[in-house]
Amino acid sequence: MCTTCGCEGNGNEIKMTVFGEEKKLTIQNHEHNHNHSHGHHHHSHEHSYEINLETNILNQNNLLAERNRGYFEAKNIFAINMMSSPGSGKTTLLEKTIKDLKDKFQLYVIEGDQQTMNDAERIGKAGAPVIQVNTGNGCHLDANMINKAIKKLEVKDNSIIFIENVGNLVCPALFDLGEAKRIVIMSVTEGEDKPIKYPTIFEDADICIINKTDLLPYLSYDVELAKKYALRVNHHLKFIEVSATTGEGMEKWYDELKALIK
Amino acid sequence: MHEMSIVVSIVEIAESEAKKNNAKKITKLELDIGTVSGIELDALNFAFESIKNETMLKNAQIKINKIKAKSKCEDCNYEFNVEDVYSLCPKCNSYKTTIIHGKEMKVKSILID
Numbered sequence: 111m112c113t114t115c116g117c118e119g120n121g122n123e124i125k126m127t128v129f130g131e132e133k134k135l136t137i138q139n140h141e142h143n144h145n146h147s148h149g150h151h152h153h154s155h156e157h158s159y160e161i162n163l164e165t166n167i168l169n170q171n172n173l174l175a176e177r178n179r180g181y182f183e184a185k186n187i188f189a190i191n192m193m194s195s196p197g198s199g200k201t202t203l204l205e206k207t208i209k210d211l212k213d214k215f216q217l218y219v220i221e222g223d224q225q226t227m228n229d230a231e232r233i234g235k236a237g238a239p240v241i242q243v244n245t246g247n248g249c250h251l252d253a254n255m256i257n258k259a260i261k262k263l264e265v266k267d268n269s270i271i272f273i274e275n276v277g278n279l280v281c282p283a284l285f286d287l288g289e290a291k292r293i294v295i296m297s298v299t300e301g302e303d304k305p306i307k308y309p310t311i312f313e314d315a316d317i318c319i320i321n322k323t324d325l326l327p328y329l330s331y332d333v334e335l336a337k338k339y340a341l342r343v344n345h346h347l348k349f350i351e352v353s354a355t356t357g358e359g360m361e362k363w364y365d366e367l368k369a370l371i372k
Numbered sequence: 373m374h375e376m377s378i379v380v381s382i383v384e385i386a387e388s389e390a391k392k393n394n395a396k397k398i399t400k401l402e403l404d405i406g407t408v409s410g411i412e413l414d415a416l417n418f419a420f421e422s423i424k425n426e427t428m429l430k431n432a433q434i435k436i437n438k439i440k441a442k443s444k445c446e447d448c449n450y451e452f453n454v455e456d457v458y459s460l461c462p463k464c465n466s467y468k469t470t471i472i473h474g475k476e477m478k479v480k481s482i483l484i485d
Contacts, residue, residue: 158399158485161389167381167403167477250374281374284410309457310410313471342458345446345468 124255125244126262127227129234171285174253178288181260185267188371191287193311194295195304196277199321201229203295203354203363204272208236211364216269220259222251222276229274239263250281253288270371279308291370296340297322298331305340312343317350319363324353375415378477382420383427385479390428395484398428402481406439406474408457413438432483441474 166172182189194200201221208217219240221229230242241263243255256273265271273289275282294315296304299322305312312318318340320333333351340347350366352359382403390398405411413436424430443454445461446468452461454474460467 158483160400160481160483161393162481163385163389163479164481165385165479167378167385167479170381170384248377250377252377280410281377284374284378306456306458313457339458342460342467 123246126259127242128262129230129240129242168284171253174257175286175288178253178256182288187265187269187271189271189273189289191273191275191289191292192295193275193282193292194277195279195300198295198297199354200274200295201232203321204274205232205236206354206357206360208233208238210360212237216266218263218265218269218271220256220271220273222274224276245276249276249278250285251275251287252285256287279311283311283314291316293317293319295319295321296336298326298329302332302336303339305343309343312340315344315347317348317366320349320351321354323351323358324356373415375412376419378411378416379419379423382479383429386482387428389482390484393484397485398432398482399485400433400435400483401429402435404437404439404476404478404480406441406476408441408471408474409477411477439474439476442472443469444472445469
């Protein structure tokens with residue numbers, strides 16, 4: 111059984127597909143070494159003994175994330191990890207951003223979803239080179255997937271890369287991808303208390319985008335209350351209110367983005 | 373459930389070290405997990421139980437040291453125990469608090485045979 115996802119296969123199969131290209135790249139996200147020593151016994155240790163490790167559990171991921179970070183820095187690529195629950199409007203926000211900024215900046219997108227090419231198709235049509243990472247049963251992107259994806263995508267120097275994480279307000283938070291900034295997106299159709307229900311993802315974010323503000327007249331959502339909850343989790347958080355559908359507030363997001371990459 | 377990825381990482385760290393020392397099996401695994409680390413212990417145990425038979429940790433005793441979370445207020449410098457990451461400072465009611473303990477996630481030690 112695969113130890114990544116519990117499937118019967120030999121490892122969780124991660125599929126990567128560049129929009130516009132037919133060839134697919136499949137990677138095994140974890141190396142499954144089953145090097146049992148058959149007929150080769152060591153009798154040197156008669157007694158059991160303790161080894162002190164003090165090793166961070168996510169050490170391997172964090173090391174790879176730092177390699178990605180070095181790659182991004184050397185090529186002057188600004189990487190943004192975008193996280194939210196499913197349906198908060200991450201892809202719509204990116205579509206609009208690409209349409210408005212593609213003439214000014216070189217933009218790339220890594221799309222993380224368990225299945226389908228749907229989001230990559232939307233981003234591709236909006237006009238940015240995009241690679242779809244299908245995580246299979248995986249609930250988050252990790253540094254290894256990003257490492258493979260950026261090479262496959264052939265990202266040019268002096269560009270911005272948006273990493274749209276798998277829609278999930280829990281798991282992506284723990285996995286450093288090598289990004290420069292983290293953005294959490296929350297939409298006004300969700301509860302105001304999302305930040306304290308799922309605090310981990312808000313804790314390490316730099317910016318919180320509150321999306322779908324065009325729907326506020328029809329909802330009882332209290333924006334100030336949501337911000338108050340989010341600030342209790344992370345008092346360094348900056349907020350930007352937008353409607354990616356109507357375009358309201360998007361200029362503020364672009365100003366913030368331009369300030370970030372300077 | 374990211375705990376499965378976490379367990380796979382734990383097993384990789386423990387097995388790699390055990391193999392370096394020519395061990396036949398790992399009899400004990402000790403972890404430090406902070407109470408606000410984002411790791412759910414029930415899910416961790418469940419994930420561990422479902423894969424351990426295929427690893428060198430098959431019969432290992434698992435000891436998890438729960439590291440209690442502590443927060444510090446940036447306004448009044450008061451340090452206090454917390455059970456979540458959004459508690460206000462009990463002294464001055466400020467929300468400008470920072471977690472100083474409780475985010476740990478470490479493989480502390482292994483006992484090998």
